[in-house]
Amino acid sequence: MVQPATLNNARRDFYERLGSLSMAPLWESLHQLVPPQPMPKYRPACWRYDAVRPFLMESGTLITAREAVRRVLILENPAMPGSACITPTLYAGLQLILPGEVAPSHRHTQSALRFIVEGEGAYTAVDGERTIMHEGDFVITPTWTWHDHGNDSSRPMVWLDGLDIPLVAMFNAGFAENGESEEQAVTAPEGTSEAKYASGLLPVDWKPARQTSPIFNYPYARTREALHRLTRAGPADACHGYKLRYVNPANGGAPIATMGTFMQLLPKGFASAPYRCTDGTVFSVVEGHGESRIGDTTFRWKKRDHFVVPSWATAVHQATDESVLFSFSDRPVQERLDLWRENRGGR
Ligand code: GTQ
Numbered sequence: 001m002v003q004p005a006t007l008n009n010a011r012r013d014f015y016e017r018l019g020s021l022s023m024a025p026l027w028e029s030l031h032q033l034v035p036p037q038p039m040p041k042y043r044p045a046c047w048r049y050d051a052v053r054p055f056l057m058e059s060g061t062l063i064t065a066r067e068a069v070r071r072v073l074i075l076e077n078p079a080m081p082g083s084a085c086i087t088p089t090l091y092a093g094l095q096l097i098l099p100g101e102v103a104p105s106h107r108h109t110q111s112a113l114r115f116i117v118e119g120e121g122a123y124t125a126v127d128g129e130r131t132i133m134h135e136g137d138f139v140i141t142p143t144w145t146w147h148d149h150g151n152d153s154s155r156p157m158v159w160l161d162g163l164d165i166p167l168v169a170m171f172n173a174g175f176a177e178n179g180e181s182e183e184q185a186v187t188a189p190e191g192t193s194e195a196k197y198a199s200g201l202l203p204v205d206w207k208p209a210r211q212t213s214p215i216f217n218y219p220y221a222r223t224r225e226a227l228h229r230l231t232r233a234g235p236a237d238a239c240h241g242y243k244l245r246y247v248n249p250a251n252g253g254a255p256i257a258t259m260g261t262f263m264q265l266l267p268k269g270f271a272s273a274p275y276r277c278t279d280g281t282v283f284s285v286v287e288g289h290g291e292s293r294i295g296d297t298t299f300r301w302k303k304r305d306h307f308v309v310p311s312w313a314t315a316v317h318q319a320t321d322e323s324v325l326f327s328f329s330d331r332p333v334q335e336r337l338d339l340w341r342e343n344r345g346g347r
Helices: 004-019 049-062 165-171 193-197 220-233 329-337
Strands: 045-047 072-074 090-095 102-108 112-118 122-125 129-132 140-142 147-151 157-163 176-178 242-245 260-267 276-277 281-289 290-296 295-300 304-309 313-321 325-331 342-343
Touching: 045 049, 049 072, 049 090, 090 147, 090 304, 112 325, 122 140, 147 290, 157 281, 220 242, 220 260, 260 313, 276 313, 281 295
Parallel strands: none
Antiparallel strands: 045 304, 072 090, 090 157, 102 147, 102 176, 112 140, 112 157, 122 129, 122 147, 242 260, 260 325, 276 342, 281 304, 281 325, 290 295, 290 313
16 A cells, blocks of 8 residues: 555646646545535625615716616625625615616616615616606616616616626626617606506417516515504414515516515514525515624624525524515525525524
8 A cells, every 4th residue: 555645745746647638636635626515705794874865876976877877786695705796696786866867778687676675766668668667666677678777856866786697707697788879768657567467367369479577566565564564363483573585476486587576574673494495595674674694693783774695594583663675686596406405493
């Protein structure tokens, strides 16, 4: 038998020569490549709106929405500097649009969601129809649809952008183009898609042409009412409180094929059972205040704060007041690939 020291040298020499062929020995990295359980290389993080808002408003003095195209401050995971990722598959940012401004029309293969954080009265136009947005509304701009944003109100408007940018980058499947005019032509009266697709009815001969939802604004007023009624109907789930997922009425799936979106109500004083799942999740606090323990990190949060829970990190949420949390993740992708797992109890 070769002596260990000699063997180590021989191996090192072998790896070096092997490297020149662009090859590597699997046995040196097998456990990292196929770990016994998820080992995320990113971490929990929290962005407090009190700290973030002054920077957003300052950005409004430094660049116009027109020049910026999208005036957004990216929420980047502190463990992934320079990546523009909040999780390895998701992008998040806070977009500011000031009164009178327009964010010009473009389209891209990346899908986007908007979750309205502050202000009301600005619009997003998607495929020829505008929707006026209010705090707590969830608005989608599906893959490859023209979209522009404008603010005809008298106050700044801020929303959370969630996009599948890193996922699309992984596939090298990104395309984008600018519109010919700054604002797309309006071809349908406001409320058309709501009337057609969001009333528990669908146009009789309509066949969905794509996976994304034909509804592009899921207004908070309705979501909030649904959550409120749930609290009257039965006990809270031990892990989630009262939690609903947004749905595409045409197929029962997520409104956007690549991103799942959720809204949950935690009753006053509620403390969740520990929970973990494989979809790293971004949260936006809509109402209330409380705290979350994520692994061994604890964040206190209140209305308009944002935080991220990594894959397989155990989370425990506590609500000081009745609280409402919006969240999004890549869960629909994992489910399609038979990868998604959860662990109630969190151990
Ligand atoms: O509104 O189209 O935050 O294209 C990042 C990329 C927003 C948008 C972002 C985008 C958009």
